[in-house]
Amino acid sequence: MTHARITQFAADFTEKTLFKCLMVRLLKIALGEETEDISGMITEEMLEVDKELLQLAKANLEISGTTALVALIKNGILTVANVGDSRGVICDKEGKMLPLSFDHKPQQLKERKRIRQAGGFISFNGVWRVAGVLATSRALGDYPLKDKNLVIAEPDILTFDLSDLQPQFMILATDGLWDCFSSEEAVEYIKERLNEPHFGAKSLVLQAYYRGSVDNITVMVVNFKLKQVSSFGMNDW
Template sequence: MAYTVSRILATGIYFIRDWVFCSESIAILVAALFFLNILRLLRSLLVTFCQWKYKNTEVPRLGSPDSTVYKDILFGRRDSRDNDGKGIIRTYCHEARTYDMAAFSIQGRRKTMEDRFNSITHDYEHNLSVYAVFDGHGGEFAAEYIEDQLFRSLRKEFTQGNFYTDPDMVQQVLTSVIRTVDAQLVCLSRDRLDLSGSTSIIVFQLENVLTVANIGDSRAVMCTVEGKMVPLSTDHKPSDPKEQQRIVEAGGFVTFNGVWRVAGVLATSRAFGDYPLKQRKFVTVEPEFSIYDLREFKPHFVILATDGLWDVFSNEEAVQFISERLDEPHFGAKSLALQAYYRGSLDNITVMVINFKKKRALQKKYNRQKANGASQKLTDNKNS
């Protein structure tokens, strides 16, 4: 028996030596890596070409006759298997709009749509609102789950009134909710053997304080009333020295494979999900917070977007673009996403624009009406 086992082991060793580590196998591996890098180079050249070709192209304003060119991007072909003959139009975009926010999300050149967004409509009674954009990777499950569960948890916190009584609790509650939802996602992903994950950028306004929670490489930028661009978040990339140090101290490594990646896999160092990397603590869900006093910065608008936009737009270009189109039905969000597609973005693209100028005007109107109502009620009580 021992002789048979030793013979099997010896045969296996000889096979590995003669076939796996032979010069021919190594040559095939090198050729495959070379071919992969050629494909990455061609992708970069395509993006560069599209940026050059469409950089100065004037995008038709939505609603104009020329804007019908968007039709082919937004809709798929009709499904010929439909029995009633009408066909099914498969949409590849999502959009939403309120009185102070507009969002537009397009699948673009990806095979699947992994971006999500959500918001909690501005509460004028407490001067509070929440906006968020999620950029999934490795599948749709993580972004879909986080978008739903995170906002369920936040609404539950609102009903308990934690934010209203103690504004300093915002960071603590947000961190607690993010950790809890991520832990639930990791457990579900492990059971499902789902490797997906998602970055997130969350903007939380409470009275005159704007709290930005960033997890990953989605981004938020502000345009002040003076027209100044203010970056509200910093991308979490494996190439960042602080992020790289954290990864190495956890026993991981960062390699360059077209872009810098955690363990040669993930191009962002913080994310929801990604349970194999999360278990080894190579990737973390800890949010990075930035706090802004709205009385000091006085924002005109804020842009939240996934990296599908920032791959082809700089912060300054995006702010300038929206500044010229804030009067559009979607506050320019739709036009900006489509322009990013024309410039050659190869990722899903989601853009959300928060119109703070309109929000401030509506908040002042609400406060005046509330004050007038209180005064009228006081007068009625005195007369009675």
């Protein structure tokens, strides 16, 4: 799950490159060529992709950036890595919402402290922004803010045992959805529409648009009962 700002450059590059890199690393783990450390592997690849993206961005005068949300299931363990303000939630066996990630916002105490220690500042312009510009404190790309580490690409990673959760479904979405829906609202909305085409993802995107979301809206729903995935975004209209 990626989310573009200004242009598609950063999102397209990250989506294609990160997926390939993760698949190569997983193959090496399966072949016994390296030890299994899923969290460490995802962190390494995200930082490497960010490094490559920054080099290309500087060469092409691209200032776009992207969030990244990765969900990986291996041996019954769900690993979720988040950079930015895309968000993942899950509906457990009892129908309750469980957060899979936490948004990286500049006003959060940990993020605000890190930004100030790097010599930066945050200011309010509609929402809290890093250096008065960026509404998320972590991202891939955004090279003008990377030089002094005001914005970083290091993910926060959480793991979940699916045998304990026995989830019904999972939602991964960009912040265009979460600008209009709370996590609990989104789960309740999909619960009533899981039998629809796209498992309700299309309906959720359209509803966020009707509610006035002006940001990128992309929603992916993982139906654990059917073991199928469906996604829908504004570009699919």
